[in-house]
Amino acid sequence: MKRVYVNEDRCLGCHLCEYYCAFANSGETDMAKTFKLNRNPVPRITVESAGDVNFAVQCRQCAAHPCVKACITGALSFNSGVIQIDDSRCVGCYTCVMSCPYGCIVIDEKNNGKTITKCELCTRNAIGEPACVSGCINQAIVFEERGEN
Amino acid sequence: MKYVIIGNSAAAIGTIQGIRQIDKTGQIVVISDEKYHTYSRPLISYWLKGDVTEENMRYRDEDFYEKNDVDTLFETRVTKINSNKKTVTIKNGNEISYDKLMVATGSKPFVPPMEGLDKVKNKFTFMKLDDAKAVKETAAEGAKVLIVGAGLIGLKAAEALEHYGADMTVIDLADRILPSILDEEASAIMQKHIESKGVKFILGTSVKEFSESSAVLTNGATVQFDMVILAVGVRPNTELIAEAGGKVNRGIVTDQKQAVHGLKDVYAAGDCTESLDITTGQQKILALLPNAFLQGEAAGQNMAGKETYYLNAMPMNAIGFFGLHIITAGSYDGEAYTYTDGSENYKKLVTKDNELKGFILMGDVKRAGIYTYMIKWHMPIDECDFELLKTKPQLMAFSRSYRNEKLAGGYGNGD
Numbered sequence: 001m002k003r004v005y006v007n008e009d010r011c012l013g014c015h016l017c018e019y020y021c022a023f024a025n026s027g028e029t030d031m032a033k034t035f036k037l038n039r040n041p042v043p044r045i046t047v048e049s050a051g052d053v054n055f056a057v058q059c060r061q062c063a064a065h066p067c068v069k070a071c072i073t074g075a076l077s078f079n080s081g082v083i084q085i086d087d088s089r090c091v092g093c094y095t096c097v098m099s100c101p102y103g104c105i106v107i108d109e110k111n112n113g114k115t116i117t118k119c120e121l122c123t124r125n126a127i128g129e130p131a132c133v134s135g136c137i138n139q140a141i142v143f144e145e146r147g148e149n
Numbered sequence: 150m151k152y153v154i155i156g157n158s159a160a161a162i163g164t165i166q167g168i169r170q171i172d173k174t175g176q177i178v179v180i181s182d183e184k185y186h187t188y189s190r191p192l193i194s195y196w197l198k199g200d201v202t203e204e205n206m207r208y209r210d211e212d213f214y215e216k217n218d219v220d221t222l223f224e225t226r227v228t229k230i231n232s233n234k235k236t237v238t239i240k241n242g243n244e245i246s247y248d249k250l251m252v253a254t255g256s257k258p259f260v261p262p263m264e265g266l267d268k269v270k271n272k273f274t275f276m277k278l279d280d281a282k283a284v285k286e287t288a289a290e291g292a293k294v295l296i297v298g299a300g301l302i303g304l305k306a307a308e309a310l311e312h313y314g315a316d317m318t319v320i321d322l323a324d325r326i327l328p329s330i331l332d333e334e335a336s337a338i339m340q341k342h343i344e345s346k347g348v349k350f351i352l353g354t355s356v357k358e359f360s361e362s363s364a365v366l367t368n369g370a371t372v373q374f375d376m377v378i379l380a381v382g383v384r385p386n387t388e389l390i391a392e393a394g395g396k397v398n399r400g401i402v403t404d405q406k407q408a409v410h411g412l413k414d415v416y417a418a419g420d421c422t423e424s425l426d427i428t429t430g431q432q433k434i435l436a437l438l439p440n441a442f443l444q445g446e447a448a449g450q451n452m453a454g455k456e457t458y459y460l461n462a463m464p465m466n467a468i469g470f471f472g473l474h475i476i477t478a479g480s481y482d483g484e485a486y487t488y489t490d491g492s493e494n495y496k497k498l499v500t501k502d503n504e505l506k507g508f509i510l511m512g513d514v515k516r517a518g519i520y521t522y523m524i525k526w527h528m529p530i531d532e533c534d535f536e537l538l539k540t541k542p543q544l545m546a547f548s549r550s551y552r553n554e555k556l557a558g559g560y561g562n563g564d
Contacts, residue, residue, distance in 0.1 A: 073192060
């Protein structure tokens, strides 16, 4: 199964992945307008930077998916290797935020924090494959088969 | 193999999922005294407030029982466990046999004896959907509400009732709110926040005597009300196990496979049981939905024959009141680092023996799970950049090799 892998050595901390992620999941068609018109789509990937160390992190789609097991409403589910959020059933309690070892459940500020959002590997938007990866100019994040389940 | 599960909430659902991970064909019977498809108990305040529909309170999809081949007996109360015969007796006297039994009976509201309480007509507890429905029927615009108990349940009820324009007074014997999960500083910030929404608090006091529509408090004050919410505390439902000869302290005592001490082929999970809190080493009741699910899942696997241990339990809460969020975990005995920016953001990190043992985040709770797992995974403080972690939860604070393992390794291994 193809997964997202992080190449910390290759990350320049340019944040392009965050832009591509937010845009891909915004449903908008013009990237510049999406950000310029103050629509503030929320990226589901986060770049951490300190000195010359940079890396991007997003949901690891954990096999044990502690966020799904902790969810108090059943809004999170694990389907075919992807942890999905049904935001119509999310009440924004943030139990999943508490339960993610990687800090990858994102509070949806665009919805005033009333729901969460998270990386679904672009399986549920028009792009279909991780937009962060295709938008990365440096292969700092890759989406590939390495023989893991 | 025939599995019988008493209860139909998070621990019971975890049990079903745990069993079905191992045994796809054994018969599963769920017995519940409620009439509903499994629903999320913590959502009753959201339902009362109008944030979720009753349909969206379901904890699992409509076809969950069907997909997992589960027989359900709703509105059925189990009155006795006959462990010698391996049966349970239900209220009409019939017996149902089991090979493996799960007791996921949860907890019930604790209402201490209070003088004159029987004179109060409109009094409610607030744990089940039917409680919330009863409250909704009575809650009229501008109703005067007395809430007894400034804990999670009482304050969630207050949040919901604010939506009805209720005039609310919350009293508690403790001198601060949410003492079970917050420290004094955080309690004070949250109290001020809730007061700003019009809720009044009278703390360090209790009801001396009720009359039909007022209460005289031990501090001499009198509070008028149209309705009373009783949210003093909860008690685990341990009677079935105790009567059958299983071990009960405050909650049902199990081993880490969730098997009940003193009874064969009987398991227990959820709010009726005790867990080992890894941050204090103490056995305690951790009445938390994620804990219930995980205990149930581990129990289910064991019931179906796969040896599984439920480890790493600890108190943790993610909850918000009137828009102010808190995430807390672990215990607060140790060296504390605290930070507040003078607004409603508050942070406390507690370390002991070179480990993070507990934290409180209020306001900004982003990425809190990184802290949670530092506790769970016993990560040595001196192997990470704790100064960086004080500013915010971040993976940058950990070693390159840790990040390589967790991120470049692709598949996450959160547990």
